Every structure is written in C-alpha cells, then in structure tokens.
Amino acid sequence: MKNRRKHFDDEHEEHIDESWLIPYADIMTLLLALFIVLFASSVVDKQKFMSIMESFKSELTGTKIESNTTGLSVKPSDLEHSDQAPNEPQQQAQAAEENIEDQELLDLKGRIEKYIADNQLQADVSLQDTKRGVEITFKEVILFDPGRANLKESSYHTLDAIIGLINTVPNPISIEGHTDNVPIRNSTFPSNWELSSARAVSVLHYFEEKNVTKERLQFVGFGEYKPIFPNDSAEHKQANRRVNIVILRNS
Template sequence: MRKQRNKFDEEHEEHIDESWLIPYADILTLLLALFIVLFASSTVDKEKYQSIMESFKSELTGTKIESTNTGLSVKPSDQKKEDQTPKEPPATQAAAPAPSKDEIELNQLKEKLAKYVKENDLDAVITLQDTKRGVEISLKDVILFDPGKAELKSSSFKTLNVLVGLAKTVDNPISIEGHTDNVPIKNAAYASNWELSSARAVSVLHHFESKKIAKKRLQFVGYGEYRPIYPNNTKVHKQANRRVNIVILRKA
C-alpha cells in the first residue's frame, strides 16, 4: 500500500507543461497589433495608411524601410508647404466692351454741344439729353418761332447753323420732332396743333437741308400736344412743352 501511495504522490507533484502559452501569447499580440492597424487605417488618409502598412511589414519581416518619410503623420514642413500654396485668384469680371466708333462720335458731339450752350448762355432755351435713341437737342419755340407761326425767326439762324455744323461731324440719321402745348390753335393756317407742330418741324428740316445736310439723313414728325414733358397747368410748363427736338439718332 505504501508503494502505491508514493507513486501517486510523485505523479501529483509533477508540473503541468506550460510551453504552449508562449506561442499563444505571441498570436494574441499579433492579433492585437492587427486590429490596432485596421482601426488606425480606417481614420487616416491614403499616405498615412501606406506608412502604417510599411511599418507593420518591417516589424513582421525584419526588413528595413528605405524611405525616410514613412510614419503616421505628415511632416510639418510638408503641411506648411501645402498651407502656403497660393490659391488661384478669383476670376475677374469680363472687361466691358470698348465703345464703338458711333458711340465715341456721339459723345464728342454732345460735349461740343454742351460747350456751345454754356458759352452762349442758352441753358434756358436749349437742353441736351443722351438717350437710348441718341443725342437729343431740345429747343424751346421762343428761340425759333413767333407764337402760332411756323416760319423760322431770323434770329434763330445763328443757333441753327451751329447745330448744322456739329451735325455734319457725324453721319447719323437726324429726326426733327415738333411739339405744342394743349391750347387749341386759333388761326386759319393750321387746323390743329398736329399741323402746327409738323409745320415747325418741316421748317427746321428745310433749313438743315439748305445747309447741305444729306436729305437721306433727315426725317420729321409732328406730335402736337400729345407728348408733353410737363402737365399743361402753368404758363411755364406750357412754354416748356412748346418745343422742337433735334435728335441725332444712334445707328441701328
């Protein structure tokens, strides 16, 4: 009986073989490293991922990484260069087209007209406008006609001749347009303000034609009382509405 008990005690006292724990721990370590790499690679850019994989390969295989730029983060100097890369300047607005020859000539004509009006103190009877149609010269009837008449006063020739001379510096069409107030005409020569406004426009047209303005450039129209610039409610407004407009038209 004693011999059997000794044998049992000897077997019980033997240590369990733990050599398998070493490779098991290595496997767990590698798995942990693998999961860390997978997690890190899911949150970095392509360059960082490549660096991680190369580092991991070096550790597992013992090979040397030749590149000195590998690692988890971009070099500060590289990041600084990226930040300092000049941005493209914002697209500039398209330059406005250069004015046409016609526009240049009309602008020069308007400047000359404005100078003449100012130098001769004609601001009260002649006004200038640059409109979509062209350069519009508006002359009150008092500078051109006696009340209710369509014959040009001799005193108007000086001003008209200056306008003719300036009109010759361009070859644009010219529209001559007569206007009246709303007071009905009271003489037998004209049946209505239409006839009076038309007759006055024709008188100016004939004067231009007599000074060698080409006939094909000239046209006239009588608007009567139907295109006033002010309500016909005062003497001043009525006088302003009685006018002849000479429009140097823009070319089509």
C-alpha cells in the same frame, strides 16, 4: 508508286482553306459587342444611354466629346469648326462699330454742351443723351413766334452752329415738333398737329438749305400729345412748346 502519289493528291485536294474564319469571327465579335451594348443601354438611365450613343458618334465622325456631371459637351477646339464660329468675328466687328459710334456721339454731345454754355443758351436749349441718340431741345421762343411756323431770323446763327457740329457725324437726324394743349384753329393750322408738323418741316428745310444730306433727315409732328410737363402752368406750357433735334443712333 502511282497508287501512293494518287493517295497524296487526294489528301491534298481534301484540304480546305479556312482563312475566311478570321474576318467572320471578327464580325461575330462586333455583333456580340453591339448586342451587349444595346442590352446594357436598355437598363441604364438616359444619361448613360446618351453617353453610349455619343461615343459611337464620336468614333464614326471623329468629333471629340467630353462628359461631365451634367451631360456631354463638345471640346472648345471642336467649336472652332462649328457653324457658329464664323459669327464671332462679325459680332466683335459690330460691337467695335457700336463702341466707335457711342464715342463719336459722346464727343458730339460734349461739343454741343460747350457751345450752349459759351453762348449762354441754357435757358432755351437743353441737351441729353438717350437710348435713341443725342437729343437737342429748342424752346419755341428761340425758333418761332407764338402760333407761327416760320423760323425767326435770330435763330439762324444758333442753328448754323448746331448744323456745323452735327455734320461731324453721319447719323440720321429726326426733327420733332411739339406744342402745348392750347387749341389753335385758323386757316393755316386747323389744330396743333399741323402747327407742330409745320415747325418741324421748317427746321428740316433749313437743314436742307445748309447742305445736310437729305437722306439723313426725317420729321414728325406730335402736337400736344407728348408733353414733358403737365400743361398746368404758363411755365410748363412754354416748356412743352418745343422742337427736338435728335441725332439718332444707327443701331
């Protein structure tokens, strides 16, 4: 009896647990699959290789990739979580602000046009909408005496009306002086540079006195170097002697 039991125990001890073979076989299978894929990718074209690599990436990261005839693309649903997604609301807001500004400047241009027409100023004041903004052009004759930079008192009424309209928008304002090419040399203005700048400054100070916010104002004198016509006739020279008031776009 003892001999039979001992024989049974020996048989039991010799039995080895082989459950480790299952994960080992799985690992070997995966390695085999990997080697097959690597071998296959070495003989396919670049597009197929990229498809395989993106497939691995999608499995590891959870990103869904769709292939098409030109390559791989991410589904629109995945773009909602990309780094570019937060920029879309900002771009939409910026576009909305630009549309509002464009409309405000368009409305302002319409009101200034009406004022010019109602007061029959078309011969001396012109208006245009440019990329820079709304540009009001005053001929010299309405603002200054020849060779002088002090505003005429007769110009105050017109400037006051324009300032009232301009103050309906918050945009910056550029005041720009221009002359013809006739040289000026005196103790006050050694050249047309000084004359054009002094005229622009006179208009700027008038705006300042009328409580236009100083931070909105800037000026420049161009002298004779930005004519709108060749200085080949008295009429053209008169048109070139001007001051532009530009209500600038913010963007």
